[in-house]
Amino acid sequence: MPLDKIYDPSKVEEKWATHWAESAEFQANPQSDQPAFSMVIPPPNVTGSLHLGHALNTTLQDILARYKRMKGFNVLWVPGTDHAGIATQNVVERQLAKESISRHDIGRRAFIEKVWDWKKTSGGTIISQLKRLGASCDWSRERFTLDEGLSKAVSDVFIRLYQEGLLYRDKRLINFCFRCQTALSDIEVEHEETNGKMYHIKYPLADGLHYLIVATTRPETMLADTAVAVHPEDDRYNSLIGKEIALPLTDRTIPIVGDPILVDREFGTGAVKITPGHDFNDEAVGKRHQLDIISLFDSRGRIALLNNLPIFEARADVVKQLEAQELLIKIEDHRHAIGVCYRCKTVVEPTLSTQWFVRMNDPKNSLVKPAIDAVNNGEIRLIPDAWKNNYLGWMENIQDWCISRQIWWGHKIPAWYCHGSDKDQCQLICNQPIVAATPPTKCPHCGSTDLRQDTDVLDTWFSSALWPFSTLGWPEETPLLKKFYPTTTLISGFDILFFWVARMIMMGLHFTKQVPFQDVYIHALVRDAQGQKMSKSKGNVINPLEIMERYGTDALRFTLASMASPGRDINLSENRIEGYRNFANKIWNATRFILMNMPNGEVPNAPSQNPADVWIRLRLNETIQSVESAMDRYRMDEAAETLYQFVWHEYCDWYLELSKVTLQANETREGTIATMRSVFSDILALLHPFMPFITAELSPDFSQGSYPTDKALSFPKSDPAFSSHPDSVATAASVQVLIATISEIRNRRGEMNIPPSEKMSLLIGGTSAAGGASAADSKEDAIANYLPYIKRLAGIETVTFGSASPKFSSHFENGWGTFHLLLDEARIKKEIERLTKVLQKTEKELDGLQSRLNAPDFIKAPAEVQETLHLRLREISQKKDQVIAQLSKME
RNA sequence: GGGCGGAUAGCUCAGUCGGGAGAGCGGCGGCCUUACAAGCCGUAGGUCACAGGUUCGAUCCCUGUUCCGCCUACCA
Numbered sequence: 001m002p003l004d005k006i007y008d009p010s011k012v013e014e015k016w017a018t019h020w021a022e023s024a025e026f027q028a029n030p031q032s033d034q035p036a037f038s039m040v041i042p043p044p045n046v047t048g049s050l051h052l053g054h055a056l057n058t059t060l061q062d063i064l065a066r067y068k069r070m071k072g073f074n075v076l077w078v079p080g081t082d083h084a085g086i087a088t089q090n091v092v093e094r095q096l097a098k099e100s101i102s103r104h105d106i107g108r109r110a111f112i113e114k115v116w117d118w119k120k121t122s123g124g125t126i127i128s129q130l131k132r133l134g135a136s137c138d139w140s141r142e143r144f145t146l147d148e149g150l151s152k153a154v155s156d157v158f159i160r161l162y163q164e165g166l167l168y169r170d171k172r173l174i175n176f177c178f179r180c181q182t183a184l185s186d187i188e189v190e191h192e193e194t195n196g197k198m199y200h201i202k203y204p205l206a207d208g209l210h211y212l213i214v215a216t217t218r219p220e221t222m223l224a225d226t227a228v229a230v231h232p233e234d235d236r237y238n239s240l241i242g243k244e245i246a247l248p249l250t251d252r253t254i255p256i257v258g259d260p261i262l263v264d265r266e267f268g269t270g271a272v273k274i275t276p277g278h279d280f281n282d283e284a285v286g287k288r289h290q291l292d293i294i295s296l297f298d299s300r301g302r303i304a305l306l307n308n309l310p311i312f313e314a315r316a317d318v319v320k321q322l323e324a325q326e327l328l329i330k331i332e333d334h335r336h337a338i339g340v341c342y343r344c345k346t347v348v349e350p351t352l353s354t355q356w357f358v359r360m361n362d363p364k365n366s367l368v369k370p371a372i373d374a375v376n377n378g379e380i381r382l383i384p385d386a387w388k389n390n391y392l393g394w395m396e397n398i399q400d401w402c403i404s405r406q407i408w409w410g411h412k413i414p415a416w417y418c419h420g421s422d423k424d425q426c427q428l429i430c431n432q433p434i435v436a437a438t439p440p441t442k443c444p445h446c447g448s449t450d451l452r453q454d455t456d457v458l459d460t461w462f463s464s465a466l467w468p469f470s471t472l473g474w475p476e477e478t479p480l481l482k483k484f485y486p487t488t489t490l491i492s493g494f495d496i497l498f499f500w501v502a503r504m505i506m507m508g509l510h511f512t513k514q515v516p517f518q519d520v521y522i523h524a525l526v527r528d529a530q531g532q533k534m535s536k537s538k539g540n541v542i543n544p545l546e547i548m549e550r551y552g553t554d555a556l557r558f559t560l561a562s563m564a565s566p567g568r569d570i571n572l573s574e575n576r577i578e579g580y581r582n583f584a585n586k587i588w589n590a591t592r593f594i595l596m597n598m599p600n601g602e603v604p605n606a607p608s609q610n611p612a613d614v615w616i617r618l619r620l621n622e623t624i625q626s627v628e629s630a631m632d633r634y635r636m637d638e639a640a641e642t643l644y645q646f647v648w649h650e651y652c653d654w655y656l657e658l659s660k661v662t663l664q665a666n667e668t669r670e671g672t673i674a675t676m677r678s679v680f681s682d683i684l685a686l687l688h689p690f691m692p693f694i695t696a697e698l699s700p701d702f703s704q705g706s707y708p709t710d711k712a713l714s715f716p717k718s719d720p721a722f723s724s725h726p727d728s729v730a731t732a733a734s735v736q737v738l739i740a741t742i743s744e745i746r747n748r749r750g751e752m753n754i755p756p757s758e759k760m761s762l763l764i765g766g767t768s769a770a771g772g773a774s775a776a777d778s779k780e781d782a783i784a785n786y787l788p789y790i791k792r793l794a795g796i797e798t799v800t801f802g803s804a805s806p807k808f809s810s811h812f813e814n815g816w817g818t819f820h821l822l823l824d825e826a827r828i829k830k831e832i833e834r835l836t837k838v839l840q841k842t843e844k845e846l847d848g849l850q851s852r853l854n855a856p857d858f859i860k861a862p863a864e865v866q867e868t869l870h871l872r873l874r875e876i877s878q879k880k881d882q883v884i885a886q887l888s889k890m891e
Numbered sequence: 892g893g894g895c896g897g898a899u900a901g902c903u904c905a906g907u908c909g910g911g912a913g914a915g916c917g918g919c920g921g922c923c924u925u926a927c928a929a930g931c932c933g934u935a936g937g938u939c940a941c942a943g944g945u946u947c948g949a950u951c952c953c954u955g956u957u958c959c960g961c962c963u964a965c966c967a
Binding site for chain 1 (some may be wrong): 894895897902903904905908910911914915916917920921922924926927929930932933942946947948949950960961962963964965966
């Protein structure tokens with residue numbers, strides 16, 4: 001079936017995506033004795049839909065997976081999704097809101113059912129999009145963080161951490177999002193610079209005579225103040241330490257304390273209101289001075305003391321009251337960072353609350369220390385390693401991790417509390433949670449059967465921290481776990497380095513006593529062409545599915561791969577994608593050309609000695625080696641670029657063009673077809689990890705029978721014996737001279753605008769170094785083989801050999817001799833112009849070189865450097881002499 | 892405040908044992924040379940952010956400055 005003239009990805013991609021998703025060829029085999037290679041996908045949110053971050057992440061993993069598979073590894077790539085507690089709950093709540101229903105209206109059980117329903121109908125979107133991208137995951141092993149097995153792992157880990165004292169429940173200040181109605185961990189709070197106000201407020205002393213001025217950005221919290229702090233060495237205030245303040249708007253008095261740690265004498269007024277119930281710093285001050293803690297907000301962020309006003313209205317109200325009492329000195333503009341919820345961007349409030357925490361700062365460093373060591377000693381490699389310092393810095397300052405969330409969608413906390421009535425018997429003990437895998441039937445202390453499970457669920461990141469081993473069956477000793485754990489490589493974006501990667505390292509080391517992965521490849525963010533972060537509000541979001549539609553999935557994949565240079569964000573520009581779409585078309589048309597020359601699908605098997613065939617095989621070998629070297633260093637960008645250059649600018653531009661000569665002659669034809677086909681077949685294989693669709697589509701044309709699966713399709717091997725053989729090397733060198741010769745002639749034709757249709761004449765003489773007619777004769781034989789190539793590719797009709805030096809010609813020299821491109825008199829003016837330009841350039845280059853060589857201390861440079869520079873000097877001055885000779889001859 | 896990354900052609904980006912600056916796109920000129928006009932051939936275009944330093948020699952190493960991005964932090 002003849003191929004279309006233009007490659008249309010939409011005609012083939014769907015077919016292959018479906019084929020890969022349904023076939024068993026990517027299923028890993030725990031019984032195989034091939035070397036294992038394993039990865040787990042960073043599970044996208046089940047609510048997700050494909051964005052460019054997913055596309056990049058998945059493409060890089062797929063390239064690696066397919067590459068390793070073709071290299072003979074037993075590859076396991078585990079796919080799956082994350083239940084994404086808050087995000088998913090938000091989605092379903094929004095749906096209910098359309099019917100004016102809140103989750104509380106229908107209750108917890110019914111709501112959870114709704115979420116599962118939603119998951120069943122809509123949760124597969126992201127997975128099918130990953131499949132559409134060509135991801136060669138083992139889809140038979142798809143996991144979900146709320147699967148039974150994974151939930152068992154979560155429960156086990158929770159219980160063990162509790163038993164080891166690494167998990168505790170405590171009433172502490174935590175970040176609370178009143179919109180999501182839940183506590184958040186530290187890193188779930190984003191800091192946003194905003195223009196706020198700084199309020200200066202008069203705080204009268206209890207004696208009624210003096211006052212202090214405090215400065216605050218959150219005046220409404222003053223209702224929960226329990227002290228004012230000053231610096232003990234601040235002469236303005238230190239005599240007041242120990243005195244009392246009559247806190248305005250309340251009937252309370254609060255002490256003035258001296259605290260050198262918190263108070264900065266230079267900032268604000270040097271006197272700080274202390275609100276331990278709503279500020280992390282103040283909480284610390286409160287601990288140091290045994291201050292009371294007052295909580296202002298109810299669970300919805302309203303202040304009971306102010307008629308249940310929400311925070312921002314309460315602020316306005318407080319300001320109004322202060323003004324009325326003439327206690328407000330001034331309001332200044334003030335730029336500062338406020339914390340917002342990473343899910344809904346609502347301002348979060350530090351709030352006193354009882355929550356579960358993972359202890360990071362335990363004296364034995366059980367979780368943190370091993371995770372630091374593993375990266376320090378290279379057991380886990382971060383790539384690029386610039387991330388190491390970042391990682392270590394964060395780990396060294398890590399705080400306890402708040403893991404309980406007051407939402408409904410997620411893993412329920414396996415803890416029960418006794419609500420028994422016999423308070424006298426075990427009043428204290430019954431307040432302790434009963435942590436167990438299965439619901440206890442009665443309180444072990446008082447025997448009461450009134451036990452109620454903790455209503456909170458766990459932070460989504462708690463379950464994803466176990467992902468590399470929970471997906472393989474842990475805590476069971478499954479064959480899968482044995483064969484594929486620790487996983488080989490993790491590919492992740494830097495944005496979840498702390499949310500996810502660091503926690504997997506801690507949990508992995510603690511529970512499996514092994515690293516969860518050996519290499520962590522950290523890729524960057526995809527931005528728009530101007531380097532702006534893509535966001536819905538800016539309207540600059542590029543939808544990968546739309547790109548795939550317009551340019552093809554291979555083009556998108558190749559773009560992402562080739563732009564993924566380490567440590568740098570990707571600014572995705574559409575013209576780059578278009579360029580790689582053209583590349584796919586180039587491959588398509590190269591196929592058409594080759595098939596045109598093997599009309600019956602017959603593949604001759606004769607090895608060829610045609611120079612161009614030898615040359616391209618040698619270059620193929622070198623390309624294979626470069627690609628392998630790049631892949632081993634996780635330089636997918638380098639590998640992609642190398643392939644692009646080789647395929648387009650060597651194989652297509654030169655080799656196929658040169659081959660048109662040998663294809664014309666019966667005695668050379670077969671060998672060329674064989675080489676052309678086999679090299680191209682290797683090219684398709686080399687490109688397959690990057691552009692799986694088009695290569696899968698075209699490969700069958702170059703092999704007997706049907707499309708070979710990845711497992712059968714092996715990565716091309718380089719052939720060092722052939723590459724280093726003196727005959728191959730010599731032939732390839734000659735072809736390089738041939739290419740240079742053709743380029744020189746084309747260059748002159750181009751400058752003079754001589755169209756290809758106009759055939760020209762060439763006179764070839766001996767090299768000036770050898771000189772004389774005999775030298776010219778000896779060259780004649782050497783060049784003879786190459787003349788047909790020169791004629792066809794450079795538009796030459798007649799070639800003569802001789803030592804004459806024609807007056808009207810453009811001339812150049814190389815290893816083969818002296819070439820005169822014969823011109824008619826009318827063109828000489830153009831040639832003189834060209835030569836004058838060349839002369840200027842040469843002189844400039846010569847000057848630069850001369851001055852470097854003449855530098856007084858240049859003798860200190862290494863001998864070989866001196867040598868090459870002198871050599872270059874000789875070459876250039878020789879060239880200059882030639883140009884001058886040419887010019888003088890023509891005048 | 893601290894830390895990290897970036898600044899190279901008009902645009903998007905490569906480029907480390909320090910020794911002649913590259914690609915794609917765009918521009919310009921010429922070609923339907925029958926695989927491909929999503930193509931072919933040729934060509935122009937850069938004080939490698941700025942200022943110092945080390946060196947025989949710096950896009951590359953060191954110091955400082957400016958601008959941009961990100962992370963992080965208790966300046967109320």
